[in-house]
Amino acid sequence: MHDEIIITSNQNKFLPTLRQIYLASRTTTFKWLDSKQFCLADFDIDVEGEQIWVALCKGNPVGFISIWEPENFIHHLYISPEYTRKGIGARLLEFVKPRYTRLSLKCMQPNKSALNFYQSHGFISQSQHMDEFGGYHYLTYEE
Template sequence: MEISSIIADPITVRPWQESDRPFLRTLYLHARRDAWPWLNSAEWQPEDFDAATRDEEIWVAVQNGRCLGFASVWTHDNFLHNLFVDPRYQNLGVGRLLLEQAQKTFTHTGALKCLIRNERAIAFYQRHGWHVEETGDSPDGEYYLMHYRLR
């Protein structure tokens, strides 16, 4: 499919459905590999998606019936846990739409953790009003704790 046809058709964000699971599992696996090439992904499995999103509110970006990305929010803590866009559809506004939907779920200041080495994601969040509050360590490396304040 050509990019021009992708741009012409509207992208919508909707709550996830169980029928999305197979694709989202695959997307979660491949998008993490693309975003974090410095990590050892040899043991990552598609089923990791299930554990990573358990009990979270999940939103899916869709165009012409095709899933382009997803975001998941731990609503109890206003915590954006995951936001991944299929690498083939990045830089088309998909991430922005998912982020805006996630932010609508927040009841007060939103939070997320982003690996410091993931400079592209950090720049994306900062462009959309997120601010680095502190740093921390995780098994995957140093991360920034970022906040988004409701206006």
């Protein structure tokens, strides 16, 4: 699987699939939130102005990472539920790390698997905060 993954910049033709990945992944993962409020249009709003890198398997999008470049902030990293735990998230992080001198992100406290994932890839929890979605860790990565 790892060798079949290609990372590329976003293209308009990927948008329908990326919307589906975003909705499916959030619905599957964020059990502590009311997923009935999630919709396909959330993707367009939530990634506006961000650099999006897409993981392709056999030419089809299977995940993405979006970065708010003014702050080198990883806003989203989502993998299609049927492709999770196959190294795609790691590939996306490996791809962006050399492109940014420092990275940061928020990881919701109930999302323990994501927190473990980011920490296993060198991110350090700097602090904990609350927002309208609940408690989160603020993590950073530096080479």
